[in-house]
Amino acid sequence: MTKKNRSMIQRRLIPTYIFLIICSFISVFPLYWMIAAATQTSLNVARGSIVFGNQLAVNYDHLLKAVQGTLWSSMGNSFLYSIVQTVFTLFVCSIAGYGFELYHDKGKDKLFGVLLLAMMVPAVATMVPLYGLVSKAKLLNSVWAFILPGISTPFMIMMFRQNSRNFPPDIMEAARIDGLSEWKIFFKMYVPVQKSIYAAAAVITFMNAWNAYMWPKVVMSDNRAQTMPMFIANISSGYTVDYGMTMLGVLFCSVPTMVVFFVLQKQFAEGITGSVK
Amino acid sequence: MKKKLLSLMLVGAMAASMVACGGSDTAADTSSDATTEDGAAAADVQSADENTLTVYAWDENFNIPALKAAEKDYQEVNPDFKLEVITQSQSSDVEQAITLAAEAGDYSTLPDIVLFQDHYIQQYVTNYPDAWQDADDADCDWAGLGAEKLSYSTIDGKHYGFPVDAGTAIFAYRTDLLEQAGYTIDDVKGITWDQFDEIGKKVYDATGKYLLCMDGDGNDLFYMMLQEEGVSQFKDGKPYITENETLVKVFDVLVKLAQDNVLYLANDWSDYTDQAIQGDMVAGVFNGNWIIPTMKQVADNSGKWEIVPAPTLTGKPGYASNGGSSLYITGNCTKTDLAKDFLAYTFGGRSAEDGQSITYDEALLNGGVIGTCAAAAESDVYQQGVDFFNGQAIYADIVDYTQNVPTVEQSDYHYACRTQLATALQNVLQNGYDSKQALEEAESNLKFEMGL
């Protein structure tokens, strides 16, 4: 009986399955194409070939030599910058979100409203003044130049603030009576129960940092400090572009963000769940 | 399992950030040490070594091989010399670097030398005078470097730049496709655009290929076709469009060519190079000679191309130039004498005086860069026949063309004008404007942009 029931339900779900399969296919196809293109000659890629070729080794060889041979150092830079960015963003925004929610009073709420405005500041507008700041501070081509503008974002603060709602203030009171300092409460009581939101924030920050292009291009003029997207941009412009090689570069550039998402998928979903309550 | 991974990542992240904090200066240092031999601070694009110059350049298949050739050439007279090339993704990156440094009021972030687009240099020198140093007293024979080319880099009578590539235009035809339509290469020599249109129609009917193509967005055809006639889109610093009879004629020619399926307007640069040219959609290519490496990508077409001067309105052989860039010494360079001597010896043509220049020969061999230096064109490398072009000695031919390119009035708004004219053409072809209306709009928009 239950078996029959179950198969009936599954049968009723067939249209859903078909629809989802189509959507998944559309989502994944360009990625498949990217992988296939990485094994092709430039000409075949430009002509829209969708099958695998035998140029992988050649493309990799070319890729290694491109942009003064900076493939792996760009990869290293991207990892370094993105991880440092993630660590700082998580720390700064989580204490801010925590502070805004659990110590909130009228003044802080107003300040929060003001900070939200920063979300609307267009990136193009801030580029020149920000460059001036970073350049005067002699930070060009350093990890600081990369991370500073992105550490504190209203969106992240908001996310952490939303999640802090499910942290009961009673626990804080109890902890205070036990003699824990405010910082200890944060680190010992708050952080351990908020792992999933940290994971969600880490995924988003890491992805944004990894894919950032405009700002790094402005402050990382030295090839030795360049990031992966800049490396890709370097190989994908010019009078003649080697598309097979470029696609292989793109593949290298896409893998880390995907891996991060795969690994933290569950925590990511949980974290987001908390922030949209 | 996942918990473990998470904590592992956190630990990794912490460790990485400690490195970042610990390396008090810059974290980029730690990552770059592996690639820098002398361990110089990565934050500085200047080199401490007195025999090393740094240069910003773009395109690893074109300009950068030319720079490497120059480095090798100069090492013959100065063995300790080193040229450190810092690759940029495109010409606009260099422009952006200058702009940002200037707006921040701090030129110390610039390298010694930059490669710079010819059409933009005038306005950058005018607006950011401190970003540059002139090279008027450099030891080279300026007269041998092509007058039209130098007209870009000479500002207030002073030489600022050393030419890298001539932008001399070529008109290449696929002889096999012409044949299918019943023509030979001689039929397209010294023709008018009207005759070209007739031939183009036949070629399209017979082969389905366009006889001309262009990036419809930054349309270069207006400029080249006008230059052939010795006319500019500007007169006395003002737009010269609606009252410019030649321009109106050229405009009408282009409309007709596009309507007759003779001209294919690609949507942007990559569509032009990848689809139109490499995708074998065309039987003719008209652009600066730097387009040759792109054409050569299609090995199947080897031997089928030949180059002749372009059609004109009157039928006389047409010569034009498009694009190209030169090397400039920045205001931040402290090794000015070395920079001037290096540039004068290499791209300035001093090493070519005996008829053989490593710079020019290897730039051509490794990057396909054709220089403007007349003396360099005597070399065997320049005189050789090229298989891809059916054995034609195209390089010598191109240097020959270079001497015939008329000098026309330049403007800071060159590209703005080009975009407006491209828009006008699109308006006629797609939005039902007539050409007068479209050109009037282009002129008023351009004037608006120029603040006139």
Next chain:
Amino acid sequence: MEKKRRGMTLANKQLAAGWLFLTPATILIFIMSFYPIVMAFITSLKTGKGVNIKFADPLTYNYSRMLQDVIFKTSMKNTFLYLIVEVPIMLIFAILLAQLLNNKDLKFKGLFRTCIFLPCATSLVSYSLIFKSMFATQGLINSILMKLGFISENINFLGTASTARFVIIIALIWRWTGYNMVFYLAGLQNIEYSVYEAAKIDGANGWKTFWNITVPLLKPTIVMTAIMSINGTLQLFDESMNLTSGGPANQTITMSHYIYNQAFGQGVGNFGYTSAMSFVVFILVAILAFINLKVGDTRD
């Protein structure tokens, strides 16, 4: 006495800690966002380029210039077109997918979710390259349409204004639907299953349940994603820059892209004018976000 003083310090300590938690984030936002926008406003009152920049006369020169600027108007039209067409389609699509995936009986949920989310994990440079090649005149889409007999001649998708805009919208939907879906999925998981059970007993059908229960309960999420999408679309830059280069002939250009072009794209930047335009974008985004919040707030 002794006790009271200790209490005071504790309260003070708490107060200090509260503010201390906010300080780094606040300082950074002030330096990295507010200082530049103030600077941009001051610059927006100037004209001239490079060393020749000076205060404009009248001061509002750049703002009145904008009203006559044909390309700026085009860019504004385009941006709003993308906003009006893309954001609703994407969000509805995302809710729909989330609703489908939030089914207890569905198998391979994780696989579907991952697949649909993947596009937003790809880097921007790569995805624009992919779309450009697919929609090229001799690219994949054209050959498929040809083979299926829908068209007799290759369409120059990116070379014609209307189709180029369409490609940009498709690309945006492709990239961001999965991202938004994750938020809705999370929102749906917060809704108690019993609510649906109750609705079922009341005889509500699927559509009614969706409209009367899911949507209202998802409202906070919808408002949040809408603000994020509106903000993102109004500042849209990458797609315009990388997919179509704003072309053909500036007909698909967005506001941010035009601002960028005026600053860095075409010779020496006209920073007075670009700052004025960015300031206008800032105001526009702020107004729309405010309206959105008000509309979303009706429940309270």
